Amino acid sequence: MTTRTVMHAMRKACLAVTVAAMTATVAIPSFVTPAAAQGPESVADLAEGLLGAVVNISTSQNVKGSEGPNTVPMPKLPEGSPFQDFFDEFFKDRQGGRGGEGGSRKVQSLGSGFVVDAEQGFVVTNNHVIADADEIEVNFSDGSKLKAELVGTDTRTDIAVLKVDPAGKKLTAVKFGNSDTIRVGDWVMAIGNPFGLGGTVTVGIVSARNRDINSGPYDDFIQTDAAINRGNSGGPLFNMQGEVVGINTAIISPSGGSIGIGFSIPSALASGVVNQLREFGETRRGWLGVRIQSISDEIAESLGLDSAKGALVAGIMKGGPVDNGSVQPGDVIIKFDGKDVDDTRDLTRIVAESPVGKEVDVVLMRKGKEETVKVKLGRLEDSTDTAEADDQDTGEEQNDVAPTASVLGMTLTELNDASRSEFGIAEDVSGVVVKEVAADSAAAERGIAAGEVITEIAQETVSSPKDVIDRIEALKKQGRKNALLMLAAKSGELRFVTVRMD
Known part of the structure; x- marks a missing residue:
């Protein structure tokens, strides 16, 4: 077949496809309109009205010439070397001073931002755009520039607010939507x-x-x-x-x-x-004063929950808003201030967005029953020193020789002066000490380590190796596949794990 014959055949095939397409009925789902399928025809008008409110952020920072991980040291040259002048000029330009010593260089970076208040000149950007900057300049779409001062930053959300003095300049601002x-x-x-x-x-x-x-x-x-x-x-x-x-x-x-x-x-x-x-000039977030962890399917089954939803309270911070017994380790928070809590992220975010000092209703599951408690929120930024456990010696005396037992791959012993000293366990921690963990055991799979303390099993306190064995046997008779353990670290910080019992 010649090239001309091939081309003629291809034209006939294309014509047949075109005619078929013109005569066929194309089925379009009823819920998709032609406009929605094509997307917006143009955003030119929308963009034209918004470009003036979006700004470029230019920052500069003075850095010592000898600072930085990429600083190259000035090579040592023989006295009178013909290369001396060359290297002097090279390192002066590169590091901001002769030989990189005592000089400085200006580092610049660029980012974006937008005006949220035209009259007062407030501009929003990212914290990482202006972090450590010595000078901040806001560049507008019309080519004008204004120096900016830093109003406040929030590293947790990476947000910063700047302020410029419009000085008679008419700014364009935009608003937040939902x-x-x-x-x-x-x-x-x-x-x-x-x-x-x-x-x-x-x-x-x-x-x-x-x-x-x-x-x-x-x-x-x-x-x-x-x-x-x-x-x-x-x-x-x-x-x-x-x-x-x-x-x-x-x-x-x-x-x-x-x-x-x-x-x-x-x-x-x-x-x-x-x-x-x-x-x-700073954030003021609500604070509940609890340590929380996610709920796995195994933990949900151990707690008798219908699904793995909510935030499991693993510990209470001393001096916090709920250090009065209103919320307890082992509680599962399922609703906070009328908002559903599906996971730990939900609770963290909802609490942080709540006003300091507000009284809220907290709905939780406690030992299979739903309860509602009222809590007055503290301030998160004031809580940095309240999370650590008290580690002072109380002087209590206990027997140095304690019985041991083995279960689920763990060797357990009583918590006394000897075991506290051996593992550095805080005095306010109580329970049963994990002395050893067998490799490839069910306990090892869950990351349980020697020196941790079992404080509860299936939300029942334990104080001796025998208590642990009795609780495990009782759970097996109930047909449970996993045992829910509340463990305390040597500092007192709590966490929950489930361990297979088969």
Whole structure:
């Protein structure tokens, strides 16, 4: 077959396909409208009204010439070496001073931000954009520049608030929207300063919500495929109404460029932090004063719960709001101030967003029964010294020789002066000491280590190796597959683990 014959056959085939497509009936699901299927026709009008509120953040920091992990030492040259002048000039330029000693160099970085108050000149950005900066400058879309002062930062959410003096300049501001109303698949628009280019608009959708990327205690990111690159940090993520629903903060990228996986702090979290930084220059978060851990399927089964939901209280902090017995280790918090608690992240975030001093209702499961307790919240920032256990000697005397027993791969012994001294166990810890753990045992699989103390089994206190064995046998007779152990570290910090009994 000649080339011309082949081309003629291909044209006939294409014509047949075209005619078939014109005569066929295309089925479109009734719930998808043509406009929704195509996406927004244009975001030009929306972008035009928002570009003026988005700014570039330029920072500078003076660094000593001899500082930094990449500092290269000045080589030692023979007296009168012809290369002396060359190396002197090279290291003076590179490290900010002759031989890198006593000089300094200015390091600059770029990021993004947005104006939230045009009259007072408040600007929001990321904390990591301005961290350690000596000077901060805000660059506007019209080319003007203003020096900025730092109002306050919050490292836990990576948010910072700056202030500029408009000095007669008319600024454009944007407002926070409600990120709780956005859905996966909604269109969003990012504006920022990628790679220092400035005024860059990208469009995408909300790819996912409630993402935890292990960047902080309040991770609840919006994931988007709108292009976000280096320099976009601190810039806004808009919905199609022009409201800020997120602050662009992080990306996942092996290359450093956008691969369609970017993360934004939701406005529902960010707006409260921004308001506190504007008012107080710092955050004032609620504090419950409990140590919590996630509930696995095994723990849920051991506690008799219908599902692995809630936050398990693993310990109570001394001097905290619930150090009065209202909440106890082993309780499972399922609702806080009227909001459902599905996991530990929910509880951490809801408590932090609650006002200091507020009295709230806490719904919890205690030994299979639902109870409601009222708690007055403390302040998280005041709680840094209350988490450690008291480790002072009480002078109590106990027998030095204690019986031992073996169960679930653990060798157990009574807690007395000898075992406290051997493992450095705090005086306020009570229970049964784990003396040894057999390799490849059920206890070893759960990370139980020698020196830990079993304080409870299935929410019943134990004080001797015999108590432990009796509780294990009782659980086996009940048909339980796992034993729920509350363990205390040598400092007194508690955690729950489940150990297989088969």
